[in-house]
Amino acid sequence: MVPMTASSGRRVLLAAPRGYCAGVDRAVIAVEKALDQYGAPVYVRHEIVHNKYVVQTLEKKGAVFVERTEEVPPGNIVMFSAHGVAPVVHEEAERGRLATIDATCPLVTKVHKEAVRFAKEDYDILLIGHEGHEEVIGTSGEAPDHIQLVDGPDDVAKVEVRDPSKVVWLSQTTLSVDETMETVDALKDKFPQMISPPSDDICYATQNRQLAVKQMGAEADLVIVVGSRNSSNSKRLVEVAKQAGAREAYLVDFAHEIDESWLEGVSTVGVTSGASVPEVLVEQVLEWLAERGYADVEIVKAAEESITFSLPKELRRDLREEAAALVAERGGSGTAGA
Numbered sequence: 001m002v003p004m005t006a007s008s009g010r011r012v013l014l015a016a017p018r019g020y021c022a023g024v025d026r027a028v029i030a031v032e033k034a035l036d037q038y039g040a041p042v043y044v045r046h047e048i049v050h051n052k053y054v055v056q057t058l059e060k061k062g063a064v065f066v067e068r069t070e071e072v073p074p075g076n077i078v079m080f081s082a083h084g085v086a087p088v089v090h091e092e093a094e095r096g097r098l099a100t101i102d103a104t105c106p107l108v109t110k111v112h113k114e115a116v117r118f119a120k121e122d123y124d125i126l127l128i129g130h131e132g133h134e135e136v137i138g139t140s141g142e143a144p145d146h147i148q149l150v151d152g153p154d155d156v157a158k159v160e161v162r163d164p165s166k167v168v169w170l171s172q173t174t175l176s177v178d179e180t181m182e183t184v185d186a187l188k189d190k191f192p193q194m195i196s197p198p199s200d201d202i203c204y205a206t207q208n209r210q211l212a213v214k215q216m217g218a219e220a221d222l223v224i225v226v227g228s229r230n231s232s233n234s235k236r237l238v239e240v241a242k243q244a245g246a247r248e249a250y251l252v253d254f255a256h257e258i259d260e261s262w263l264e265g266v267s268t269v270g271v272t273s274g275a276s277v278p279e280v281l282v283e284q285v286l287e288w289l290a291e292r293g294y295a296d297v298e299i300v301k302a303a304e305e306s307i308t309f310s311l312p313k314e315l316r317r318d319l320r321e322e323a324a325a326l327v328a329e330r331g332g333s334g335t336a337g338a
Contacts, residue, residue: 011296012289013220014282015212015272017305021205023105024049024276026309027082028058030103033311034079035062038320043078045069045085046134048103049276050231052253069093075327077101077319082276083134084108086141099323101314107173107203108135112142114197118168119143124161126150126194128183129172133232136172152179156186167194171201174233174275176240177210204307205275206233210240212302213272217244220270222262225251226281227274234274246270254281255288269294 020028027048034042040062047055047065055065069092072078077099080089084104093100104112118125125147129136140147148159150169161167169187171180180202188194200207217223223241227234234251241249249270252258263269269289273282286297 009267010294011268011298012286012294013216013268013270013300014286014297015209015216015270016299016301017205017208017212017303018273019275019277019279019282021203021275022305022307022309023082023107023203023205026311027103027105028054030101030312030315031058031063031079032061033315034077034101034319037315038077040064041076042101043072043076043098044081045072045078045089046081046083047230048079048081050083050228050234051274051276051278052228053281054276054278069096069098072096072098074098075323077323079103081134082108084112084138085134086138088141089138097323097326099314099319099326101312101319103312104138105173105203106309108138110199111139111170111173111197111201114170114201115139115142115147118170119146121166122146123166123168124148124163126159126161126167126169126187127171128152128169128180129175130232133172135174135232139170139172150183150187153183153186156183156190159187159190161191164191165193167191168197169194170197172232173201173203174206174231174236175202176236177202177207178240178243179236203275205305206236208303208305209233209237209272209275212300213237213240213270214244215302216270216272216300217241217246217249220246220268221266222247222268223249223270223272224258224262224285225249225272225274226253226277226285227251228253228276231274231276234277237272237274241270241272252285255284258285258288260292263292263294270300
């Protein structure tokens, strides 16, 4: 970490909290633990988290990332990513004679359970989220006959429900808090009897990181968000920074992607990172800025975080043996660890 010094003409505002949330930390450790425990390869359906560096690092250790369950040879282990999967994916794994590890973030699992419960009570469920995002696909798959996707306030006009007195909204966990509530307000105008989920669906880490960016955005001429292009919560931080008053904000995976022209006329740079970004990448950005005269670092603290999640229970079993047994019981080719 670049040391903090007294404020000077050029400074960096460093957001706290930033980087790994409890769900991401749990998922990444789960892959590493599975590789240590069972050996390579361990297959992971989709990127375990949306970060290029993390995926590349785990690939070097023996993780194999696939987009479809069918790509995993029978008798192997497949892990489901932190974003969660629909029930049909569990069924695919069973048919494919695979041992599974479910690394879905517990906060995403909470939304899945809400969807199942409200569907059983025959509610129309309005899921606020971005079309095509893995988390949205997984949640929608829990109750496909009851869920409609609402992708922002502009989508509200087309929403139709069977009974306006039995409507509930849920949301993707990584959205912008402000944009989500704007969508909720528009839905409530259309469906006044719509109810809210029992607790906030947007995860604590997403909210805390956005709050820190709001606090520094008004002071920062430029905000650099460390995160990958396919990370929803990282992209939201760029939007929140601009809305908070930053003259400009950019998303980068690595320090070398920063364009020096962005620093023209800039005295204060805000730095933060998405919830799937390891701290080493932030440190590299701080070093890059320090080399260009931005060595003074001030912390902008929005919240304390102490939440942790236990590792998936499947890691307490011999999954290689289970996978081999599935192949033996149901027939078909495939060698555990192939």
